[in-house]
Amino acid sequence: MLTAAVIGAGMAGILAAIRLDQSGIACDVYEKGDSVGGTWRENTYPGIACDVAAHWYTYNFARNPEWDSLMAKGEDIRAYFEHVASDFGVLEKIRFNDEVVLLRYDAGRWHLETASGHRADYDIVIAATGVLHHPNIPDFAGIDTFRGAVFHSARWDHGVPLDGKNIGIIGNGSTAAQLVSALVEGAKRLDLYQRTAQWVMPRDNIPYSEEEKALFRKDPAALEALIRELRSKTLNGYAAAVIDVSSPEYRALEQVAQDNLATVKDAALRERLTPDYKVACKRLVISSTFYDAIQHPNARLVTSPIERIEPEGVRTADGNLHELDVLVLATGFQVDRFIRPTRVIGPGGLDLDDVWAEGPLAYLSMSVAGFPNFFLLNGPNSPVGNFSLVEVAQHQIEYILQLVDGIRTGHYREIAATPEAMRRFEEERCEAAKKTVWVTGCDSWYLDKKGVPASWTFSYDRFVQEAAHPRMQDYETR
CATH class of the missing domain: 3.50.50.60 (FAD/NAD(P)-binding domain)
Structure with missing residues (x-):
């Protein structure tokens, strides 16, 4: 049986663990914190809420008819993810309070090491580390x-x-x-x-009546119609x-x-x-x-x-x-960290820190050339903004599972995006950025060192289409 390590137990990590298990792939989840929830565990300040509609900000296999209003409080969102992790058996897969410090690829497997000294080997790694967890703290004098x-x-x-x-x-x-x-x-x-x-x-933030919640419980189709709207x-x-x-x-x-x-x-x-x-x-x-x-x-x-x-x-x-x-x-986060500070060393000693020295890149936000069987959820240049990152992650995990299926069925042992595909995608993304509002003259956390939006610069429809089926000619296999 294939084995996988999932790094992070926030929204995307819980999703990855569930879908891997449903696909017959054994997985362990590594979480640096003491509970699940990711950004909703880290951020507990007064007034915290999601600015995306709550019903849309749920997994399509675990809808929640009980939201009290259009946009949910942070504590309620955290409770939702805790319930899903419990209901789907994710909690017993998680190693809490043990940050992954090193991933090294050797002899066809990823060798993992944590801060406590725990070591284990895996066939694939999925980084579900998110971006809103490394606080940005300005160096104010005094x-x-x-x-x-x-x-x-x-x-x-x-x-x-x-x-x-x-x-x-x-x-x-x-x-x-x-x-x-x-x-x-x-x-x-x-x-x-x-x-x-x-x-x-x-x-x-319009409240939902008890009658509306009763309808959503009784008629899932009505809830899905609301989510589509x-x-x-x-x-x-x-x-x-x-x-x-x-x-x-x-x-x-x-x-x-x-x-x-x-x-x-x-x-x-x-x-x-x-x-x-x-x-x-x-x-x-x-x-x-x-x-x-x-x-x-x-x-x-x-x-x-x-x-x-x-x-x-x-x-x-x-x-x-x-x-x-x-x-x-309230000074935000270091949004270019992703899996870092974890060291990720690919074949031949290729260091992800070196590859990302000028800024994090990934083909379709999910695969980095030179790092086989290593995938990212909500990785560099994923769609970000005022819409559901849960839906984004669901499209991405289904795409990744299609790539992993070739390993599971023995068609290949290793897979990673080609350098040419990653370069072509980046060139197209930067060209598309010229029409976006993000380059019209402001200093934003969306912009990388080169002034290019660190985001998906195409239409959302294109994202959905690209994530539907991999173009295998854009991948190296062995």
């Missing part, structure tokens, strides 16, 4: 001198009292928007330190818009964001909240509460650059000292 509590949003200290406190939030993306909405009323004062204004799209609205709107700034879909998206900004009553505040780049050049913030929250009497928008952190608070370039009790770093 941050070690701050007398209050300071922590990253993904390392939330729930023991720190917040009510009646002066709270500072550094950052202005989706996390910060959720935090401002959740904390402003209870705070004595809340400062939002904005380096770059963000475009905010309104989306009311949610999917279609997003893909025909947002996904079509961002890859072509000349499209009518983009103009419609732009108008909605501009109309939402116009709801800010104070002209001076509205001006400071107005981005100087095109709508969706950065990842859109989805919120129907942020603009109200930042206009709350307890809220202050600080746009003067941070000069340093002092024991009493934040000193900005205009000379002002903003005294604080709590400082939260």
